[in-house]
Amino acid sequence: MSQGTVKACLSGDTVLLIGRAGTHGPPPEMQLSLASLSAPKLGRAPGIADEQFAWDSREFLRKKCIGKQVTFKVEFQAGASGRSFGWVKLDGESLAVAVAAAGWARVKDQGTSSKSSELEELVELGKTAEANKLGIFTDDSAKQEAGSREVKWTDVDGVAILAAHKGVPVKATIEHLRDGSSYRALLHDSWTMISFSLAGVACPRMNAPARRPPPAANAAAAAASAAAGKTAGMSAASIVAGGGGGGVGASNGHAAAANGSNGAATPPPPPPQPEPHAAEAKFFSEVRLLHREVNLLLQGVDKQGSLYGAVLHPKGDVRHELLKQGLARMVDWSLVYVSRSDALAMRQAENEGKRARLRLWREWAPPQIDGDADYAGVVVEVHSGDQMSVTVPGGPVGQERRLALSSIRAPRMGNPRRGVEDEPWAVESKEALRKLAIGKQVKVVVDYQRDIPQTTSGEAPVKRAFATVSVGSNAKSLQEVMVETGMAGVARLRQDDPRTEHYDAIVAAEANAKAGKKGMHSGAAPRAHRLTDLCGDSKKAKTYVNFLVRQGNVKAIVEHVFGGSRFKVFVPKENCAFMFAMTEVRCPQPPRAGDNRGGGRPGDPFGREALAFSREKLMQRNVELRVTDMDKNGVALGFLFCGTGSQRRNFAADILEAGLGKLDAHALERTGGGAQSLLNAQAAGKAAKAGVWSIEPTEAEMKDKEFVVSEELNKYRLCEIADGGHFFVHDAEGGDLALIEAKLKELKDKVGTSGATMEPRRGTLCAALFDDGNGPAWYRAKVLGSTPVGMRVLYVDHGNTATVKSSSLRPLDSSYFAFRPQARECVMAFMRVPSLEEEFGRDAAMGLNALGWGKELLGRALGRDADGRLMMALYESEDSESLNETLVAQGVARIASNADKLATSQLAKEMIARLRESQELAHKSRANMWRYGDCQSDDEDDF
Template sequence: MAAAATQGRWLRGKVKAVPSGDTLVIMGMAKAEIPPEKMVTLASVIAPRLARRDGVDEPFAWESREFLRKLCIGKEVTFLTHATPPTQSGMSREFATVLLGGSTTQNVSKLVVANGWAKVKEQKSESNEDVAELLRLEEQAKEQGLGKWSKVPGAPEASIRNLPPSAIGGYSGFDALDFATSNKGRSIQAIVEQVRDGSALRVYLLPEFQFVQVFVAGIQSPSMGRRAAPENITEPEVSADRPNGESKAEPRVELTSAQKVASGQTMIEVAPDPFGREAKHFTEMRTLHRDVRILPETGDRFNNLTGSIYYDEAGEVKNLALELAKNGLAKYVEWSGKLLDDKDKKEIKSAELEAKKNRIRMWTNYVPPATNSKPIHDQNFTGKVVEVVSGDCIIVADDAVPFGSPLAERRVNLSSIRCPKMGNPRTGDGRENYAREAKEFLRQKLIGRQVNVCMEYSRKVPVGDSTNPAAMPAESRVIDFGSVFLAPQSKGEGVVPSANGGQPAGSNVAEMLVVRGLAEAVKHRDFEERSSYYDALLAAESKAIANRKGKHSAGDPPAHHIQDLTTASAKKTKDFLPFLQRSRRLSAVVDYVLSGHRFKLVIPKETCSIAFSLSGVRCPGRGEPYSEEAIALMRRRILQRDVEIEVETVDRNGTFLGSLWESRTNIGVVLLQAGLAKFQASFGADRIADSHLLAQAEESAKRQKLKIWENYVEGQEIVNGSSATETRKKEVLKVVVTEVLGGGKFYVQSVGDKMVASIQQQLASLDIGEAPVLGSFNPKKGDLVLAQFSADNSWNRAMIVNVPRGGIAQSPNDEFEVFYIDYGNQEIVPYNRLRLLPPAVHSVPGLAQLASLAFVKVPSLEEDYGQEAAEYLSELTLSSSQPFNAVIEERDTSGGKAKGQGTGTVLLVSLVDEESSSNVSAAMLKAGLARLEKRRRWDTKERKAAFDELEEYQQEAKTKRSGMWQYGDIQSDDEDSAPPTRKPAVKR
């Protein structure tokens, strides 16, 4: 906006500053980040001159400037500049006619003169109509005694400000630290006179007009480029004229750039930091020559104040520090941030984090530090606490998931805190001090109580010995973290705001632990996900340290002596029997549910832990029908609860037998009533407490045919849930075949499984986004990811099987081999078709189950007819969309845990087409592409019957010389058609 280019035409702009009663700084209306601006002087008028810092005003100079400031600051104006010859010094000033908003009736010069705050300049040349009008208005103001023409005696003298010495750049009578201390918490009115950079302002403190520099607390904006020269970065010598005649130098203190400027050190001009000008302009537009409120926090020895600055914007009060951080023009700094209250500190930190995530302005090229934590969204739920694993980990039964579902219980690790470790005797890890107290505190507070859980982030942690990196395996697991709120038992327990805007009622469990010294707040890195209530945790930790609570106390930690009889010899447990029988009933805590009727109990009074089994009550063993349901019921009902027991005897294995009550209810009765146990009177009904109640409970379950009694017929013996006269009921799954491997193996997926539909729905609703930036996402072997299937471009859960050479992708086309865990197929995909797997679908096990045809042997792909067998099996199973009934004959667990395609537990099944009832094994035998596996033909009557039924199909293939029988019998010598003979016993 050069003068030559703007003379002669009207321009529009916004008033940015008002330096005096006749001068304006007008900013252009361009959309640039920093629009052009110019300083103009009102044409034909002269206002009283203001003092510079420590000088003396002309009379009415301040009132004149205030009138013009309040009239014009921040408003749109239209102005016309006039050509003016340069002065003798060579400097030129631009004079302008300024109209408020473009209205001809709002001529600023006329308004100033009419109110008596300026006089009309003497005209050397011929006067025009505007000057004549100004002279008329001036005479009118004089007559009325307005402004500087006041007729009140002594008014001119009273209008001159008595300016105290400036506090900037040295010692004055002003003590910034004393001022901040005495005005802590008070809102001080001020007018900003200069903006040094985005976070440093020079202001007049009203009403004393103390001129002081104020640093905005909690933030630091990019510098405007001034730096202290290296040779001058020293503390000034302490001279004899210092207060109190002190001559001893103070300890050397590293100064901030702003303090070096304030101290008057030699400066050199350097280019501003990136976005330094933008930050300064942002602050100027909101505070320069405007009324602000300052909350002083502290002062330094250069008489600079540090505090919060609040300004008004369209009637709304805003915090300058927060607005700068939101707009990516300042970063949070701890040295002054710690002065703020928790609410302001949290808001500024959150604003900075959001600006970093969105890469706004100074964070444009920001690369977050490496972290293995990811946020979790929309994972809030309510439920009852089932188990306390440790002081910072609990298991919650989700109210929204049906009882018995694999996802009914959810493990929640408390966000942003760390409790002492419980240790593991098996690995030699000792228990840390206060670990038991932290766990016991949660047990007493939470077990069986309703809680509100706000899931916040997940983190991948390595599995293995963390103390020995060389021994650490490549595998890792994902742990979910959240904040847990204990639901109030009465209406008056308070409300805590949640991360997603809701208000879960109750107390923050993590904060309860920290304030008692039973946990400490995690020191997170800059960009790391953390609890939404992290500041409250830090405040609680400070309180615990100050009060010397728990692990912060100077005393010795509590000692614990609990003798574990579960690992002791049978003789030693029998020695304890008299001590457990001398009191008829003992108080105990259920430490672990071993099975539906067998538990590990801790007996505090006797300082021991024991294995305990219910007398006369037997639940199905592990692997039998309803065994898991019995365990789940006991976990919900008595795990980690206070119970009472009566010990009757101890068996030869060291397990104590007796009765157990929870809330005066016999737990044996609960199991029997639910149909999850049988009453065995052979234990001796006369010595079993409540034996008549146990018998009644079992009769009730029989009448209702509940659970293990579902096939009960009166008068028949029940064996493992079915009558002895019936054949053992086999498990049958309705499945579809999703992938065929060689050797008769294939993958199936259950039809009608709600989990299948849920996973598919969640995957379909995901916002996949752009391909990851190289280096930001480095999947390793064994990691679960999202992968795009090449056949239909759908996104599915997959496990990384192989990675490129070097282990990290160097280009978007580097190839990874993946195994689709929900379908069983495997392929190679490029890096740009992989994404991070959301935590919501990470923990659900793969939906594809490896299976194999029972009773038959199918040649592998490397053997003769192996390829033909695989193709025919695919034709039988994959070409039809009809589901199959898979009768599970056996489970082969020799493959261990699933690690990829073709490994893990194998279901040996008889696969029957639901529509045609054709048996796939029979079809393979008939085609000569499989043969009977005769080694275990005589194991059971059922197996022999199945073999006999299938043998006719194999005989037909032999007769027709189909497939592998083309050249005759190919049975190996070691597969006898007769049952194996028994080996004679070896005499010793």
């Protein structure tokens, strides 16, 4: 005896049994007929009618045992057909006995060697059933007529069937499975055999066409096929190991031979082969649906008349289980028949199978995403109907993440520089997304990334994120909103292409948009967009300025932000765009990237922050302008207001309060009643030490503000000579230089000479490497600007300058700047000394070096020049002539033309008098610059 499960009932006397599932695909199965019984035969093809009562006989046996575990034994096999005959028991009851007792089969005696062990009992039961006119033995005319059915196999009108049953479950029996998702079903109400497939999913095919081998392999393939034909076959296998005789088994033989005797002949195309996991998928559906009475929900019909829908199984939707087990995948071409809720549930089931990497998804890997897979941000710019830039709160200043809305495609914007025009509906699509998203807090879920090729040849492609974006708690994504309004379409993807989890909702939204003829689907041509661009054309712009001034407040949209206070704006009412700058505030300039010809600049401190602030607050926002004037370059000047109603405010106040700009005193007079609010905003920024006000003390230190102008004689040493009149000095006692150098030595011991990433903006304080002959070491430095070969820095404790690479810089924390710069920047008081590039400039520098280098000098500060440098008089001793007088007497320097204006004390006036005496001596002796007479020029301006 063996055990198995009834997989199918082929007729009233034959069942298909399966064993326990193994680890290598579907379990073994066998067909077993009940011995000594003969039931009416079902018609299984067009033109072959049922024998009378065949359906009722099969239904009796099917309802009794389908899907149940039974005990069976093979008693004999037919010699010619190889059919197996035996007995089957369900819970101890013989199925043959039950069938015979109900009269649904005839009892037959096939001889002594081919008869059932239950034959005697069956004969008696058959006689009793016939006597009682049970089952097939009834003689009632009404029952005789009911026992016949006529199945409609051909000329099936799928459209009519769908119209009759759409949305209403129809009773049916699944009679055959081509694969896990394609069936033949018999509708009970009309006895119509239909082709039916699960809508929205597809299992691997059982009869997928095999690929023909390449010509070079034809001969080898033919030989291998012939050899395989000699030994092909499958031995019988028992369902339950260790059971009695007659286990479930199968025996198949396959033969193959080469096509012709010539090895070079082209073999016939290989027979269709099952796709991977096709047998598993078919078995999965068979054990649940084959010969089961189910309700079908018809949802669609294709051009061939095949119907699509769902099987309403008592335990759930078989589509979900196929997807969860990795035995099917969703397909777009039949998903259109499925409701949105069902599609979302199916997609979730498919994702479960993917994440578990079951069967079809064994080699599947989720899209590789660089960076955050999901985050919250603020939309700062909309580039088109499906692309935008987002800033992440707390991220680096000015850093924006450009992304595209996944799985949709909006009309492309053109490029006037390349002569590319906008696609139809491109402007409307971009404007629709702008109104939906600009300035809004959004949730971004990155679905996948792609490399986007650049327009410039030779540039590496840019990796762009494609994401699902939703605004606030809105259940709909921006993709779905754009598609359902007809402003974008669904991207047609290949089966395995990554996509948004909301793809099915987007497909449904597009169907609704097409049905409603919305947007792009309306059939109407969009209106033409003709923009008058006044940017760069100052003459044309000036023709508009008077009109804009007379209009007063003008509604506009900020199209581009060039800096904290400079924008490109678009006025929809006048259909023109122009440059605009706020007059009452001055913002630091942002850095500007150069091109192949150079032209870059590092930018002012907080210029990048001012640009980012204005982009976040104003980019593509609706604003109000009040134009008051226009400069010579065609830039409109005036005031900009943002917000509406009680929130309406002058944007200059926001800039000032953030400390990202300073008031222009001249423009402040023209602000009228708003002047006080701007002053209050700037005062608030100063009090909070925000933005530019946070670096004011440091900048004052860099200008030597802490060095008091004192006419007392103090001891100094020259530490750097820039030229004969420009130099740096140390306090003779050394000041805090030793402490600073010790702290920087600790830094070198800790990090070596490796630089660190930083943004070397002009005015930035940092550490820079310098080699004084004893190896490179770190020194405090201030960035002066960029050059084609590196960054120009000033070593603030020694006064020398150098050009270093960015890799030779590293940022320092504030503890390193607890000490003021040790090198005091000075100039020779009341003198004009030639620069090194001028005649006698080197003589003057060498003269100062000879007079003062390496010596302890006395110095007296007699004021500051226009650049804040100390105007110094230097002496070797209290009784000696000043070095200033000596250089003038040597004819390598002279008195500044505005010296008298700079003299603010009696000592200063006395110094000027002595310098005049020295200059007169040099003039009379024709020394150096005086050798040809008077060397002064009337138009010189020394300071």
